[in-house]
Amino acid sequence: MNLFSYARADDIDAALRLAQQNGARFIGGGTNLLDLMKQGVEAPMVLIDVNHLPLADISELPDGGVRIGALARNSDAAGHPLIRERYPLLTQAFVAGASPQLRNMATIGGNLMQRTRCYYFYDPAYDMCNKRQPGSGCAAKDGYNRIHAILGASDACVATNPSDMNVALAALDATVRVKGPRGERVIPIAEFHTLPGDTPQRDTTLAPGELIVAVDLPPSPYAAHAHYLKVRDRASYAFALVSVAAALEMKNGVVKSCRIALGGVAHKPWRAQHAEAILAGKPLSDAVLKDAAAAAVAGAKPLEHNGFKVALAQRAIMRAVREAGRNA
Known part of the structure; x- marks a missing residue:
């Protein structure tokens, strides 16, 4: 693991200021980012700990929808009465993911930010990976590609998104609320993650320095089925x-x-x-x-x-x- 500095943010504005540093990354649950750092795939220069920000609430919205704070733990969201009763699809997806120990640590925002899954991306011993080194090629295309994409792939990348939560959010037409240097914006879940195209190194449409603050679920007629x-x-x-x-x-x-x-x-x-x-x-x-x-x-x-x-x-x-x- 490379050397890095660590900073703890006590409020959202402080987190956004710290994020202006070169090579800065936010860290919440850390169940994906820390693994990638240990394996030499990710090498942030600054880790900004956002675990203490007031972003863990799950609350009803005026229109009958629900807002899930970005730092709500997956296990807490899965068991919350508003989610279980109004969005059982999301509860099922949470429970299907990872293990109880990881769900107790993983956050909503971190789950959204999971890097795509590929043997070759996760192993720096392979030089060919356009996600790690743009322009180097895609070893998976002609390698062992059993877990890889069958839809929406490109010549540059055939990796897949690993999240269960993200699939349920896509079906429920969720939106992702983010804050950054230019203020707050709302991103439909369909536009949050990207297809690889010619830029497989990008997994999301987040701009540099933007922080996920919540996921909004619209009122849903699908709870019974x-x-x-x-x-x-x-x-x-x-x-x-x-x-x-x-x-x-x-x-x-x-x-x-x-x-x-x-x-x-x-x-x-x-x-x-x-x-x-x-x-x-x-x-x-x-x-x-x-x-x-x-x-x-x-x-x-x-x-x-x-x-x-x-x-x-x-x-x-x-x-x-x-x-x-x-x-x-």
């Missing part, structure tokens, strides 16, 4: 090969509206909007589910070792939507 399905190599403490966040609004056995997001298949949570359009206004028949699942992976470009993800994603979508339709 929601299901998060995570398909992985072992029952716990494993990243998703494919995950599905399915949220339905049902009326007389017909889908009035729905939201579907996929994890483990792209550089960002992947909204399956074509599948949503097929399901809307229809009963959950096998034929409709099959058509929706096929639409969700249209345009998929599997690699040598992850072609199985195309069929797996379709089966996972059908199962998750069926389960969501049964829940009440």
Whole structure:
């Protein structure tokens, strides 16, 4: 691990001032950043500890939505009555992530900032990684790419977003509130994470020095019919090969509206909007589910070792939507 300096911020303005230093990074739970530092992947010059900022509250918004402070722990958010009752999809996603010990440390803001998952990115012994060294190439494209992306990838990067929480937030149309040198702004979750394109070193649209302060969830009609399905190599403490966040609004056995997001298949949570359009206004028949699942992976470009993800994603979508339709 490289040498770095440490500073503790006691209020948001102090954190933003400290962030103007060259090579500064915020640290909350630290369950991802510290690992990357130990492995030599990340080398911040200054760590700004924001754990003591007043950003851990979970509260109801005037419109009936909910605001989750960026420093709320994943385990606290998962068990909070407002989340369990109004957004059970998010509670399920939290519980599916990592281990109880990590969920007790991980923060909402830190979860949003997890770096994308790739063997070659996490091991500096491999020189070819456009995320670590832009322009060096992508070792995963011709290497062992079983866990990598089938949707939205580019020649520069085929890594995937590892978060379960992010997939549920995408399905729930969350927004991310941030503060920075130019003030406060709100970023729709669909615009927060990026596809790799020609700049795979960027995972989010955060500007330098910006701090996540909260995540806002809009009022949701999906509490009664929601299901998060995570398909992985072992029952716990494993990243998703494919995950599905399915949220339905049902009326007389017909889908009035729905939201579907996929994890483990792209550089960002992947909204399956074509599948949503097929399901809307229809009963959950096998034929409709099959058509929706096929639409969700249209345009998929599997690699040598992850072609199985195309069929797996379709089966996972059908199962998750069926389960969501049964829940009440």
